[in-house]
Amino acid sequence: MSGEFHGDPSFWDRALNGNVSKVLQDTVRTTLATLPYARMLGVEPRFESGNFMLVMPYKADLIGNPVLPALHGGAVGGFLELCAIIQTMLALREAGRDEVAQPKPIGISMDYLRRGRPEDSFARAEIVRLGSRVANVRATAWQSDPNAPTATLHGHFLLPSK
Amino acid sequence: MDDSPTAEAREAFLAKLWQIGPAMVAGTPHAKPLGMRFVSVGEGRATLALDYNAELIGDPASRVMHGGAITTLLDQTAGFASVAGFAKPIGVATLNLHIDYMRPSPPGETVIAVATAYKVTRHIAFVRGIAHNGDEDDPVATCQASFMATPLSGTGP
Numbered sequence: 001m002s003g004e005f006h007g008d009p010s011f012w013d014r015a016l017n018g019n020v021s022k023v024l025q026d027t028v029r030t031t032l033a034t035l036p037y038a039r040m041l042g043v044e045p046r047f048e049s050g051n052f053m054l055v056m057p058y059k060a061d062l063i064g065n066p067v068l069p070a071l072h073g074g075a076v077g078g079f080l081e082l083c084a085i086i087q088t089m090l091a092l093r094e095a096g097r098d099e100v101a102q103p104k105p106i107g108i109s110m111d112y113l114r115r116g117r118p119e120d121s122f123a124r125a126e127i128v129r130l131g132s133r134v135a136n137v138r139a140t141a142w143q144s145d146p147n148a149p150t151a152t153l154h155g156h157f158l159l160p161s162k
Numbered sequence: 163m164d165d166s167p168t169a170e171a172r173e174a175f176l177a178k179l180w181q182i183g184p185a186m187v188a189g190t191p192h193a194k195p196l197g198m199r200f201v202s203v204g205e206g207r208a209t210l211a212l213d214y215n216a217e218l219i220g221d222p223a224s225r226v227m228h229g230g231a232i233t234t235l236l237d238q239t240a241g242f243a244s245v246a247g248f249a250k251p252i253g254v255a256t257l258n259l260h261i262d263y264m265r266p267s268p269p270g271e272t273v274i275a276v277a278t279a280y281k282v283t284r285h286i287a288f289v290r291g292i293a294h295n296g297d298e299d300d301p302v303a304t305c306q307a308s309f310m311a312t313p314l315s316g317t318g319p
Contacts (some may be wrong), residue, residue: 005313036219063191064238065253067179067314072192073256074237080232102221105229109260 022109024093026041028052029035029088030059045086046114052090054083056121063118072117076141080123080153081108083109085136087125095130101160103135107161108155116150123155133159166249172205179203181247186245190238198238206247206279206287206310210239213272225269229303233261236291237306239275239296242262244287244309247279249283250279253312267302271295286309 020028028045030040041062046053056062056079064072088103122137125139167175179186183200187193187210196218201209212227212235229311237259244254267273271275276298291297291305 027270034222035228036222037230038219040217042229061191063194065255065312066189066191067253068255070255070313071181072234072237072240072268073259074230074234075192077233077237077259077261078228081230081233082228101223104266105261105263107262108229109258110233110235110256112256115255 010102018046019077019094020052020090024090027093028090029069030110031086032082032091033072035082039078041082041112043079043082043142052087052124054079054086055121056123058121059088068115069118071118071121073110073112076112076116076151077108077110079111079121080139080151081105081155083123084108084125084139084155085129085157087139088130088135088137088159089131091127091135092159096162097159099160103159104158106134106151106156106158111126112150113146113152114150116141117143121150122146128154131159133161135159163265163278167305175244175251176203176205183242186242188277189214193238196234198235201274202241203246205304206243206282207277208239208242208246209274209276210242211272211274212236212242213314214267214270224266226266227269227273229261229263230266232263232293232303233259235273235275236261236293236303237307240279240289240305240307241309243277243279243289243291244311245251246283247281247282247287248311249284251314254309255312257286257310259296260304262305263303267293273302287311 123141128136187200218227218231281288
């Protein structure tokens with residue numbers, strides 16, 4: 001699976017089943033709108049053919065290196081982490097597990113593949129395994145070209161217990 | 163050509179980093195909305211701090227700051243330690259960053275990050291870091307990262 005993870009744009013359409021309901025879409029919007037960190041980054045959700053995607057519109061205070069210039073590795077990391085958390089919450093809801101608390105990161109790894117240019121960023125996440133207590137998640141961020149990811153994340157998230 | 167600097171040049175470089183450290187952090191646009199601040203720098207070492215900031219809350223129920231804020235603090239601190247570790251004055255770009263979150267940082271508490279570039283080659287710095295609330299033996303998070311040297315001016319890669 002990991003071999004086709006980056007290269008094939010249709011990967012996401014096959015990996016995600018495109019059934020994020022309108023109610024869940026509203027839940028995601030409300031969650032992000034009431035999350036101070038998400039508002040600081042300026043991220044917004046997008047639902048294309050029922051699949052969740054997170055967008056981080058470019059703004060000057062996301063820059064980490066003004067010389068290159070490049071987006072801050074921490075901003076890109078936080079963006080991927082948020083995307084992974086929201087996707088995990090969606091997976092819990094889809095599995096009928098309506099825990100209200102948020103999944104918490106246990107360990108996350110980010111690979112930075114390209115300089116984050118001063119442009120809008122996009123991210124999608126996929127649940128590799130949804131266990132009873134832990135979820136294993138992968139996420140990818142890109143800018144103008146979905147085939148040229150800027151960063152990837154994989155990590156474990158502790159799931160809320162009932 | 164031996165490009166290793168003399169002890170005097172090295173000392174002068176680190177003294178300069180001490181002097182411009184606060185401006186380097188303040189001059190990082192993304193450090194501003196977070197409120198990260200410079201604490202200290204040494205040979206391949208850096209310490210930065212992030213005061214509790216309600217605008218960085220990631221879980222309204224617990225009022226704990228989002229993991230992304232800790233990620234950013236550790237990335238910035240590890241990057242600074244790399245700058246202080248490379249033989250020549252240079253910029254850095256994160257190649258990879260692994261973070262383990264041990265516990266939430268309590269609302270109201272300042273997070274301190276300490277990072278050490280334990281191996282620096284011509285192009286790459288390998289760094290470890292700890293984020294804590296005052297006791298390094300009780301970490302909030304730890305990180306392992308590598309950074310690539312980038313030109314101080316120009317268009318970059």
